[in-house]
Amino acid sequence: MRLFDRLLKTIRGPSRLSFAISLAKSPLTMFKIKSLPSITGRKIPALRIFYFLTLALKKSPGLFQFRLDPTIGGFSELTFLLLSLDLRLDKMRKKGFRVVGKWPANPTDIYFAAGCIALDPFLFAYCRMIATGENMLATRGRGELAVDACPAQAAGYTAVTQGIITLDTFYPFIGPWCYDSQYCFEAMRYLVEGHFGEQPIDFSGKNSEEAFSYMLTEVKKCVETLGRLSGRQVTAEHLKAEFALENKLRGYLRELMDLMQRKTVPLGSLEFIMAIFIASDWLADPPAMEKTLSILVDSARKRVSRGVQGKGVSENPIRLLITGIAWGDLGLYNIIDDLGAVIVGSECVQNLFYEDISLAGDPFEVLARRFLEVPYTLTAEARGRWTVENIRKMKYIDGVLFNCNFGCNYQTTEARIVTDIIKKETGLPCLVTNTDLPNEGRGQMRTRLEAFIEMIRSKAKCNQGTVAKCK
Ligand code: SF4
Numbered sequence: 423m424r425l426f427d428r429l430l431k432t433i434r435g436p437s438r439l440s441f442a443i444s445l446a447k448s449p450l451t452m453f454k455i456k457s458l459p460s461i462t463g464r465k466i467p468a469l470r471i472f473y474f475l476t477l478a479l480k481k482s483p484g485l486f487q488f489r490l491d492p493t494i495g496g497f498s499e500l501t502f503l504l505l506s507l508d509l510r511l512d513k514m515r516k517k518g519f520r521v522v523g524k525w526p527a528n529p530t531d532i533y534f535a536a537g538c539i540a541l542d543p544f545l546f547a548y549c550r551m552i553a554t555g556e557n558m559l560a561t562r563g564r565g566e567l568a569v570d571a572c573p574a575q576a577a578g579y580t581a582v583t584q585g586i587i588t589l590d591t592f593y594p595f596i597g598p599w600c601y602d603s604q605y606c607f608e609a610m611r612y613l614v615e616g617h618f619g620e621q622p623i624d625f626s627g628k629n630s631e632e633a634f635s636y637m638l639t640e641v642k643k644c645v646e647t648l649g650r651l652s653g654r655q656v657t658a659e660h661l662k663a664e665f666a667l668e669n670k671l672r673g674y675l676r677e678l679m680d681l682m683q684r685k686t687v688p689l690g691s692l693e694f695i696m697a698i699f700i701a702s703d704w705l706a707d708p709p710a711m712e713k714t715l716s717i718l719v720d721s722a723r724k725r726v727s728r729g730v731q732g733k734g735v736s737e738n739p740i741r742l743l744i745t746g747i748a749w750g751d752l753g754l755y756n757i758i759d760d761l762g763a764v765i766v767g768s769e770c771v772q773n774l775f776y777e778d779i780s781l782a783g784d785p786f787e788v789l790a791r792r793f794l795e796v797p798y799t800l801t802a803e804a805r806g807r808w809t810v811e812n813i814r815k816m817k818y819i820d821g822v823l824f825n826c827n828f829g830c831n832y833q834t835t836e837a838r839i840v841t842d843i844i845k846k847e848t849g850l851p852c853l854v855t856n857t858d859l860p861n862e863g864r865g866q867m868r869t870r871l872e873a874f875i876e877m878i879r880s881k882a883k884c885n886q887g888t889v890a891k892c893k
Contacts (some may be wrong), residue, residue, distance in 0.1 A: 484555025495721030523592030533665035537652030547577035806843030
């Protein structure tokens, strides 16, 4: 009871009141929290998760501006893993784990298999800005890097250089697609000793044997370096065991996306995208995330079978796929639901979950091929075709959003090519958007999204259909 009292003390103001009411309506929510396994080998008890959340929510005023659904199974555990990331990383480091900075679209398997903790500093920093409700990390980073640095890079840079997170090293795999990563990681070198893996691009789109053998050398070099850091003699078995674990995680995300495309949409856009975001680094703990996603997906399955729509999702919503780079301003996901649409698919930087990593064959070679085929790093035309193939496998998509981050020349250059291919091949309407820091320019975006959604709806009416079914 003391814990519950403590939780209520953290809740003040109108939005906090609505959070209290939603908890009161479902008083068992807190007892539904499950204990989680952890990469450290020690269990994270349910009571600790609950206790942490009561305190962390108090320090996260930014979260109270969103409509979230704490009643979906696994959501409390997911929020805990998000908000406790810095504390958990500190503990892991004290236990001897080494934390390695990576770029979002680098497969995490290589880092965890080598006995290290993979961390996407950009996702971490964005989560921090969203939770605190202020953008100081990005604005300060821009002051030091460049005024037009991408907001994710700028915020990640500040989080590392200000000691909010500690990296033992960084080892991103970089190609010409991201304009800021090289510069951003390089600028941290005075603080953190780092390495770069080179990911060749074969512009013929065929991934020649030269590209493959180059990539294989890079993969082996990375495994050896990380193994030295963690003290692990990394074997093929370590790699395969990690592939198997992370394949489960990827499978859950694919199932979640599939469930979002049923007649009953089980999650609001925001809860769905939060689950997808974590594919960047599994919030530093794949075993904990595996259990969390299993609970979340199970809860979504039950909602679909019982016909329970996600909180805020309207009847017969317009179903959208988001591609490019997902909006970092989480408020936009609530807005899209309010406008009668819902995001049911995501093909962004975290799209590594679309395919499993094969357990057959030499795992180093498998990993090298995987790196070469990361969809985010394909040439614009290949990426467009890849997206079309995936859209064709989806059940319902009525339109496509392609978002570009301010300062990201890569996305801006790709946007038109990719959306033209999607329009030509599927006939789906596409909207290219540009976003920057959380909480900025929402009014203008709302107007554009409203017009886009209305256009799709009226087109559906003209065709006397419900909403378009992608062919
Ligand atoms: S949005 Fe663009 S600049 Fe920013 S991390 Fe992604 S690819 Fe790099």
